[in-house]
Amino acid sequence: MDIIDLSVVASDDANFLEYLDQLCARLGFDFASYATTSPMTGAVQGYANYPDSWKMHYMRRNLHRVDPTIHKSALSIAPVDWARFERDERFRAVFFAAEDFGITPQGLTVPVRGPYGDRGLLSVTRRCPRSDWDKLKRAAIGDLQVAAVHLHDAVMRSDVISRALRQPRLSTREIEVLQWVAAGKSQMDIGDILGISHRTVEVHLRSAREKLGTLSTVQAVGRAIGLGLVYPR
Amino acid sequence: MIFIIDSLNLHEHSDIVKDMFRLRKRVFADRLGWDVQVSQGMERDRFDELDPAHVISVDDEGRVVGCMRLLQTTGPHMLSDVFSSILDGEPPLRSATCWEATRFCVDTERLVSGRARNSISYVTSEVMIGAFEFAMASGVSDAVAVIDPVMDRVLKRSGNAPHGYLGTPKPMGKVTALAALMDCSEDRVNRIRDFAGIYHDVTQPQTVMA
Incomplete structure (x- = not known):
C-alpha cells in the first residue's frame, strides 16, 4: 500500500x-x-x-x-x-x-x-x-x-x-529468504534454492516484513541490512 | 454442519463448546498421550482463555465430531510458546494475514473410514473448508497448523497437502507434532470440496448478537 x-x-x-x-x-x-x-x-x-x-x-x-x-x-x-x-x-x-x-x-x-x-x-x-x-x-x-x-x-x-521489548526477532529461514532477495533472486528461485515451495517463501517474507515493521519487501531488505541481519551483495 | 464459536457467541453455544472440550480430552489426552490438562473430562488450556475462535463440526445427531482452534499469529499463540520446540528454538512467524490452527482433531471413535458423511475424511474436509472460508472472509491468506503425522497423511490424501513445514517434527506424547503451512485460497477449498464431494455451504451463518 x-x-x-x-x-x-x-x-x-x-x-x-x-x-x-x-x-x-x-x-x-x-x-x-x-x-x-x-x-x-x-x-x-x-x-x-x-x-x-x-x-x-x-x-x-x-x-x-x-x-x-x-x-x-x-x-x-x-x-x-x-x-x-x-x-x-x-x-x-x-x-x-x-x-x-x-x-x-x-x-x-x-x-x-x-x-x-x-x-x-x-x-x-x-x-x-x-x-x-x-x-x-x-x-x-x-x-x-x-x-x-x-x-x-x-x-x-x-x-x-x-x-525496549520490541526488537525484531527473525527466524533463520526469514533471514535466509531476505538474504536471497538481497541477492536479486525471485521468490520462485528462492523456493528452488532452499527446497521449499514459493508459497512457503511468501509466508516467510510476509512474516519478516511485519516483524521489521515494513510495508514492502524492498524496504524490509533495507532495514534488515541496517540491522545487520542481512549482508548487502 | 460447521459452527464458528468465539467469545462473542459463546453464550449461545456453551453445550457445543463443552462437548468439544470432551472430544479434545479423548483425542489429545487419551489417544495421543499429550501432556495436557484435563479437568472434569475436558481438555482446556490457557490459550482457550485468550478468546480464540473454534471451528466445530457437529453431526446430524448434534454431537461434536471435529474441531480446530484458531488464534492470530500477531498475538500470543502456541507456536510462540509451548510448541516452540517444533521450531528448533527459532522465533515464530508473525503476520496479520496468517492464523495459527491448533487442537485440530476429529472423533475417530464415532467416525468411520470411507467418504460418507460420518467418515473421518468427510469431517476433516468439512472442518478445513469451514476454517479456510472463515479465514478468507477475514482477509487472512495463510495458516500454520500444528498437526500429528496421521493428520498430515489425511491432509495429503484429501487434496489438502501442506505447501511447507516450519522447523522439524518433534515427539509429543505417543506421536510427533509438526507445524504445517497451508494457503487459505479458493484453489485449496475447491480441491478439498472436489475430494470430499461437499458442494453446499458448510458453515452455520453468524447470528446477530442480541
Whole structure:
C-alpha cells in the first residue's frame, strides 16, 4: 500500500491521524478510528477522523465505555461487521444519534493482538447500499488486516517501555529468504534454492516484513541490512 | 454442519463448546498421550482463555465430531510458546494475514473410514473448508497448523497437502507434532470440496448478537 509508513515517521498523534485519512482515501471508507488499551498503563489511547462534533458527543457521554464495537470486537480474532450488533441495545444507544452527525452505523472493526497481550482495534465506516458495502469489505479486508497491525505496532512502539521489548526477532529461514532477495533472486528461485515451495517463501517474507515493521519487501531488505541481519551483495 | 464459536457467541453455544472440550480430552489426552490438562473430562488450556475462535463440526445427531482452534499469529499463540520446540528454538512467524490452527482433531471413535458423511475424511474436509472460508472472509491468506503425522497423511490424501513445514517434527506424547503451512485460497477449498464431494455451504451463518 502506498500509504504513510509509520515505521519511518515520528510516532506522534498527527501521523496516526494522517494514516487514518490516507487509509480511508485509499481503500474507500468515509471514516476510520483506532483504539487501544495500553497493557502498561491501562490508559485508553484512540485516534479517529470522525467529524469533531461526533467525537465531542462520543467523548462527553463516555460512549467508549459501553460501545460494543470496542468491547465485543476485542474478543474476536476476525473482523467484526457492525451488522452483528444490530440487536444490541448498547450499540443502538451509542449509534442512535449518529445519523444526526452524518455517521452511519455501517462499519467494520478489525481486532489486532500484539505479543504482550496488547489489543488494538481499527474501525472503518462507509455510507452506501448494503451490497456495495459487502463488495467494498471483500476487496479491502486483506489490506485492512495489514494496516491494522501496522498502526497498532506503531502506536505500541510509541510507548517507551514497549519499545525496549520490541526488537525484531527473525527466524533463520526469514533471514535466509531476505538474504536471497538481497541477492536479486525471485521468490520462485528462492523456493528452488532452499527446497521449499514459493508459497512457503511468501509466508516467510510476509512474516519478516511485519516483524521489521515494513510495508514492502524492498524496504524490509533495507532495514534488515541496517540491522545487520542481512549482508548487502 | 460447521459452527464458528468465539467469545462473542459463546453464550449461545456453551453445550457445543463443552462437548468439544470432551472430544479434545479423548483425542489429545487419551489417544495421543499429550501432556495436557484435563479437568472434569475436558481438555482446556490457557490459550482457550485468550478468546480464540473454534471451528466445530457437529453431526446430524448434534454431537461434536471435529474441531480446530484458531488464534492470530500477531498475538500470543502456541507456536510462540509451548510448541516452540517444533521450531528448533527459532522465533515464530508473525503476520496479520496468517492464523495459527491448533487442537485440530476429529472423533475417530464415532467416525468411520470411507467418504460418507460420518467418515473421518468427510469431517476433516468439512472442518478445513469451514476454517479456510472463515479465514478468507477475514482477509487472512495463510495458516500454520500444528498437526500429528496421521493428520498430515489425511491432509495429503484429501487434496489438502501442506505447501511447507516450519522447523522439524518433534515427539509429543505417543506421536510427533509438526507445524504445517497451508494457503487459505479458493484453489485449496475447491480441491478439498472436489475430494470430499461437499458442494453446499458448510458453515452455520453468524447470528446477530442480541
